Amino acid sequence: MPLAAAADVAQQVVSGLASGGVYALLALALVIIHRSTGVINFAQGEMATLSTYIAWTLTANHGWSYWPAFAVTLALSFGGGVAVHRLVIRPVERGSVLRIVIVTIGLLIAINGFVVWQWSGEPQQLESPFGTETFTVGGVAVARHDVGAIGVALAMVLLLWALFQLTKLGLALRAAAVNPEEARLVGVRVTWMLALGWGLAAGLGAVAGMLTAPTVGLDPQMMQAILIYAFAAAVLGGIDSPFGAVAGGLLLGVLLNLLGYVSRYEPFAWFTEELRLPAALLIILVVLLVRPVGLFGRREAHRV
Amino acid sequence: MKTLLELDDVRARYGPVQALHGVSLTVREGEVVAVLGANGAGKTTTLRAISGTVSRSGTVELDGRPLRPVPEEVARAGVAHVPEGRGTFVELTVTENLRLGAYVRRDRQVKADIRRIQGYFPWLAERGAQRAGTLSGGEQQMLALARALMSRPRLLLLDEPSLGLAPLVVREFYRIVRELNEREGLTVLLVEQDARIALAVSARAYVLEAGRVALAGTSEELRGNESVRRSYLGY
């Protein structure tokens, strides 16, 4: 019994890491945007959905093969993110919090509407480039897609880390995020840096969407629940901590999967599938009330 | 000596409040010029008007060419502004601060320059990986100066570097500024509340009052000036 259970748990952990990887990518996008522009982008999920539809239409309607479509979608999403910042966010960035919230909500509504308008609300199928087979490793059944997803997510995170920590551009991005006024004094074009941040975030969202669609199916509402999980991950890890976002995402993915697994056993049977989302929401509430900076965030002195 | 910086009838405002009512001054290449005045006289605003961090009208010319009030462009033109409060990137490391100082440069000698700058501030080498926010006030001021030097500026703007620092530290700071000016010909425009040390370091000075230039002359003249002595030197 114990060995079978251990294999089961390992399985849940692996698939939890895969879904957690998606949460991590979207959470990272949210954190990058929040750190640099102080905005919580409620439209992040819809932007990811739009990107995924672009990838889908390239492969399904125009006969492209997967990886070229992936690359082009990434590039388009990046450009789209930059454009959104310059055209829609920049004009209201300095205004009241409420105004920015409404603008991102307007984006959410408009993009969701656009997706339905352009491609209809019918569910579509986006094939995974990793195939649908499962293989067994040491008695644990593992889906190829899950492994691929974890790999892609990890690669994106590492690439981003390298960009931020090892390059001059990354240094400028970080400087623009924490100290825009001083950054301008050394010649950093801060506005473009912020736009770049939005571009990177949009790219991360695109990858998250493309990794999600093969498993849950592509439809306009696809990323709505994922956005909530991403919020939970970002809040849990620390809304200004990129490391926290990734750690939070992986943690959340594994935790929710384990909770689901444990619900097979009597004392925990009340944790039904429907409670996954409210569980994430509860995490958001509890963390915000108890430790708003999250697990890895730093407590900032409150400027009065 | 040719003129490096020229301000002509510069006005600046913060929203509805007019801070500069037409300031004109010149800085010649290789000079150290001081701007003095009481709180609120417009000293900091003058520097901000040059670097473009406040909206202004009037002309600012660097090397005979007009300078637009856009900080990113001003930095690229070779003006390094060390703002009030140091302006160090407290969340980044010491070395990262220095690298940022060289942001506008496209040559390959940045690493060599870091070593050169560390010659003036030896402790920078040892504390390279330390977060700038954990440095003391004096060290942050030195770091801010080092960072400004990394861009190999033609003109250095210093905004009240002595603020909040112990007198010994201030003296050391200005000793280095003096050395940079004498050894490398660095042109400096500094704003100070501490008139005594400012007049000791500079060759010429302007005194601002209520957003206008009230007095101008060589530092020696101003030191002997009756009203300057009473208002700013305390005797």
Place this chain on the structure above:
Amino acid sequence: MSPRTARRAGVAAFVGLALLVYALPAFIGDFKAQQYAYVAIYLIALLGLNILTGYTGQISLGHGAFMAIGGYTTAILMAGNEQFGGSIGGGIKDVWTLPAAALAAGLVGLAFGLPALRLSGLYLALATFAVAVALPSALKRFETFSGGGSGINLFGLPELTGSIANVELLGRSLTFNDWLYYLCWTLALAAFALAWLLLRGRTGRAFRAVRDSEVAALASGISLARYKTLAFGISAAYAGLAGGLYAIANTFVNPDTFPIALSIFLLVGVVVGGLGGLSGLVVGAVFVYFLPLWAQGQDLGALLPDAVVQGFEVGGYRFKGTSAPGGPALVYGAVLILVMFLVPDGVSGLFRRAGRRLLAGRRRPSGA
């Protein structure tokens, strides 16, 4: 403009609105009466949210949840549920459940206001968003209390006024929709007047002080905790009242009656209407209710050219109109963004600026 003139103008506008409201049903059809009844319901909720967000500056993306509390309170009091083993006291008439709906929501709001004190700006928005998203799932889960996924049905109940037979009121026979219209608008006007009275007094000044500068308010001796919590409670009570009316108007409640979209639209309505002002909220309520319909070519949208609404063909490529699925949402979002660009302080702000300009022009000829 002197405060007294402003007040007189306000009262005149209010009376004008009231006259318009009571006269209108004679000229509009049954369906329109129902639509305008919903506008009144939104107005009540917006009045409440305005107190919270416009006056004390606390952002709530979860007021739909307070409406849900009010709505379910009304439904349960009218029809009962499994938990109570049938109806309560034989079922309570719809109108009399409304104070309870407001009270229940108000109490929850007060309870909410306390932890909310620890959150500011974006974080409060996120937290209230989380509550509103979680609510439908929670309602589905607690079946015996809420009736689960199928909710509670009110149509045909004797407690529901006017649903089966017409309502006899003041010697006239009203259809359900007309009755609904009068009920909702009477309560909306009363709520409006109440809000106005509340906000021009000491409480209103305290609210504004909290919004403009918490530090200054504290220094003036205003208890932040008390006023912020109070604002939450009052705004929740308003939303609860609106929710109860919503349940009556829909003649049922279920978890999908109060989705997160409702909370979002309420916040949109307050911002578009204009924070801190009351006059623009009527426009905000109209905006929230009618814009999706207009985009589909209904109501005023019939004035839009057919090509825009139904779409057209250009060189073999078909451009779908705004009435196609997703079109109204696209229009809604785009208009929302535009409004935030062009009229950031909402319709109330527009009114204020227009009023100032009107009276500045008038003052000059009369001299000093």
